[in-house]
Amino acid sequence: xxxxxxxxxxxxxxxxxxxxxxxxxxxxxxxxxxxxxxxxxxxxxxxxxxxxxxxxxxxxxxxxxxxxxxxxxxxxxxxxxxxxxxxxxxxxxxxxxxxxxxxxxxxxxxxxxxxxxxxxxxxxxxxxxxxxxxxxxxxxxxxxxxxxxxxxxxxxxxxxxxxxxxxxxxxxxxxxxxxxxxxxxxxxxxxxxxxxxxxxxxxxxxxxxxxxxxxxxxxxxxxxxxxxxxxxxxxxxxxxxxxxxxxxxxxxxxxxxxxxxxxxxxxxxxxxxxxxxxxxxxxxxxxxxxxxxxxxxxxxxxxxxxxxxxxxxx
Numbered sequence: 174x175x176x177x178x179x180x181x182x183x184x185x186x187x188x189x190x191x192x193x194x195x196x197x198x199x200x201x202x203x204x205x206x207x208x209x210x211x212x213x214x215x216x217x218x219x220x221x222x223x224x225x226x227x228x229x230x231x232x233x234x235x236x237x238x239x240x241x242x243x244x245x246x247x248x249x250x251x252x253x254x255x256x257x258x259x260x261x262x263x264x265x266x267x268x269x270x271x272x273x274x275x276x277x278x279x280x281x282x283x284x285x286x287x288x289x290x291x292x293x294x295x296x297x298x299x300x301x302x303x304x305x306x307x308x309x310x311x312x313x314x315x316x317x318x319x320x321x322x323x324x325x326x327x328x329x330x331x332x333x334x335x336x337x338x339x340x341x342x343x344x345x346x347x348x349x350x351x352x353x354x355x356x357x358x359x360x361x362x363x364x365x366x367x368x369x370x371x372x373x374x375x376x377x378x379x380x381x382x383x384x385x386x387x388x389x390x391x392x393x394x395x396x397x398x399x400x401x402x403x404x405x406x407x408x409x410x411x412x413x414x415x416x417x418x419x420x421x422x423x424x425x426x427x428x429x430x431x432x433x434x435x436x437x438x439x440x441x442x443x444x445x446x447x448x449x450x451x452x453x454x455x456x457x458x459x460x461x462x463x464x465x466x467x468x469x470x471x472x473x474x475x476x477x478x479x480x481x482x483x484x485x486x487x
Contacts (some may be wrong), residue, residue: 174261174262174263174264174267174268174436174437174438174440174445174446174449174463175244175261175262175263175264175267175268175270175271175274175439175440175445176240176244176264176265176267176438176440176441176442176444176445177240177242177263177264177265177266177267177268177419178233178236178237178266178303178360178361178362178366179303179305179335179360179361179362179439179444180240180441180442180444181230181239181240181243181361181441181442182186182226182230182441182442182467183219183220183221183224183225183226183228183230184220184224184225184226185219185226185239185243185441185442185465186200186219186243186246186247186441186469186471187219187220187466187469187471188469188470188471188472189250189471189472190216190220190474191274192471192472193250193471193472193475194314194371195249195250196246196247196250196408199245199246199250200215200216200242200243200246201216202243202246203215203218203241203242203246203280203284204242206280206281206284207242207284207288209237210238210284210285210288210289211234211235211238214273215235215239215242217236218235218239218479219239219243221294226467227462228464229361229460230361231361231362231363233291233294233295233297233362233363233364234288234291234292235289235425236291236361237266237288237290237291238265238284238288239288240266240270240287240440240441241266241269241270241273241284242284243441244270244439244440244441245270245273245274245280245283245295246268246269247439247441247464247465248274248439249299250475251437251439251441251464254479256437256482258359258392258437259392259393259434260392260393260394260395260402260428260434261274261275261393261394261395262394262395262397262424262428262436262445263394263395263396263397263414264309264328264397264419264421264445265366265367265397265398265414265415265454266287266415267397267440268394268396268398268411268414268455269283269286269287269411269414270283271394272387272390272394272406272411273407274392275390275391275392275393276387276389276391276392277387277388277389277394277406278320278388278406281390282385286381286382286385289381290374290378290381290415291364293374293377293378294364294366294371294374294459295364297373297377298364298365298370298371298373298374298376299339299340299365299370300339300362300363300364301338301340301343301362301363301364301365301368301370302337302338302339302340302342302343302344302347302359302362303326303335303336303337303343303359303362304323304330304335304336304337304347304357304358304359304360304366305329305334305335305357305358305359305360306333306334306335306342306350306355306356306357307332307333307355307356307357307358307406308332308355308356309331309332310325310328310331310334312355313325313334316349316350316353316355316482319346319349319350320336320346322338322341322342322345322346323336323337323338323342323346324338324365324367324368324369324418325336325418326366326367326418326419327367327418327419327420327421328367328419328420328421328422328423329421329422329432329448330420330421330422330451330452331422331451332451333448333451335360335419336377337365337366337367337368337372338365338368339370340367345361348357355365365418366416367414367415367416367417367418367419367460368388371415371416372416373437375412375416378411378415379408379412382408382411382412383408385408387405387406387407389405390403390406394406395424395428396410396413396414396416396424397419397420397421397424398413398414398419398420399413399417399419400423400424400427401427413442417472421445421448421452422448422452425448425449425452425453426452429453429457429459433457433458433459434459435460435461435462435465435482435485436449436459436461436462437461437462437463437478437482438461438462438463438464439464440463441465441466441467442466442467443463443465443467444464446462446463448462449461460481460485462478462481462485463478464478465472
């Protein structure tokens with residue numbers, strides 16, 4: 174599983190980069206590809222000594238490139254450990270990572286698209302905000318007036334959904350929810366992905382996608398936007414992944430209805446593994462594991478990942 178915007182943070186994977194030679198090799202490989210696109214080093218940006226984990230990593234071009242490079246490098250490490258995925262699940266930007274891993278598009282195109290898409294949003298769409306709301310979606314009905322100027326852009330599990338809107342609308346919503354005692358958390362995303370606010374860049378985005386040759390996926394892909402398997406990756410599908418709301422809960426529910434599975438989170442925050450934990454019903458034969466998380470101790474997390482997956486396999 175590949176997470177998208179909101180799961181990034183400065184210093185992510187630092188211990189892995191410093192102490193795992195193969196991860197370092199792959200991240201520097203990605204950095205070499207990203208440097209001419211970004212005009213600077215992804216590695217230097219992620220591990221900026223003047224930034225802490227709590228600082229907002231909200232430059233979209235930088236964080237898009239960083240997420241893709243980190244997720245791709247983690248994937249290579251896990252593959253070298255002998256793991257072979259049956260399915261790849263993408264969440265928003267994570268669908269681009271999935272397309273790269275499935276060899277639909279080269280890594281070079283994935284990084285270039287992620288960066289150029291971010292730059293288009295910065296140039297042609299209004300500043301926006303994104304808010305994770307930690308309560309039942311029933312609040313959308315009981316407090317409908319509070320959400321009037323925002324869009325629901327992600328349904329993660331029962332008790333966690335995401336809304337987006339213009340900066341002022343999201344700030345007002347955050348304030349109003351706080352007064353109602355409803356817990357919410359601002360995410361480091363400053364543009365209105367998954368809403369009509371990004372429609373001004375559609376033509377440009379499709380222009381970039383028209384230059385790509387999409388190969389058949391070598392590993393099946395499931396989209397969290399369509400909640401279904403992606404038979405063929407197309408420009409329409411990639412645009413939909415950026416423009417349509419994400420329904421991660423329904424995606425996982427549909428997958429587990431077809432059979433038990435082990436869901437491996439290859440994002441930097443264990444975000445999707447946490448979501449899956451709350452989606453799976455009691456007694457489910459499915460399981461979720463993560464490779465790393467926000468708390469550091471990456472090597473220990475990777476060892477725990479191997480132990481957990483070994484016990485699941487056993």
